[in-house]
Amino acid sequence: MFIVITIAIIDFALRASSAIAADDSSPNGGDLVSAACSHTLYFDICVASLRSDPRTNTTVDLAGLAAIVLDQSIAHGERTLSVIVDSLRANGSSTDNHSVLRCLSDCEEEYYDAVESLRESAQAMKKREFDTVNLLVSAAMTDSDTCEDGLKEMAIHDSPLSERNERFFKLCSNFLAISRLLI
16 A cells, blocks of 8 residues: 555656746747746836737747847847838928937937847857857947937937837847857
């Protein structure tokens, strides 16, 4: 009887540990997302952005999560670039906003460079050139900071661009943190 109970307890323990291990690598990325995001500075944004992406449901490794966050960073940069271009078009005929137009033009150039750097980093990721990835993504983050600095110099407060700059920076930071886990 003692042996039967011992075997039952061992069997239960093994099944429980197998269930936990299976849950950690579940295709829905549940615990993998939290585990990866725990290494970032912006945990809440990391978790929310990854869980909002349907590709996370089929991603089972860190490389897949890193690719998703990088794609999200590129997409956010592209949308920010569109917002800037639309703002330039809307304010282009105004002659009393030369300094604002100059600032927006600078931001356009910065985001063009930032998006290009992120696209190049996607190629470097495929080759596992992590030093290049770090350099390119850091450059993209600096580009968004430069845009934000220009807004502050012009005393442009509560700009929708400021929120976009901050989110872009945080997405890129989260990507860098997750990609470092791959080294």
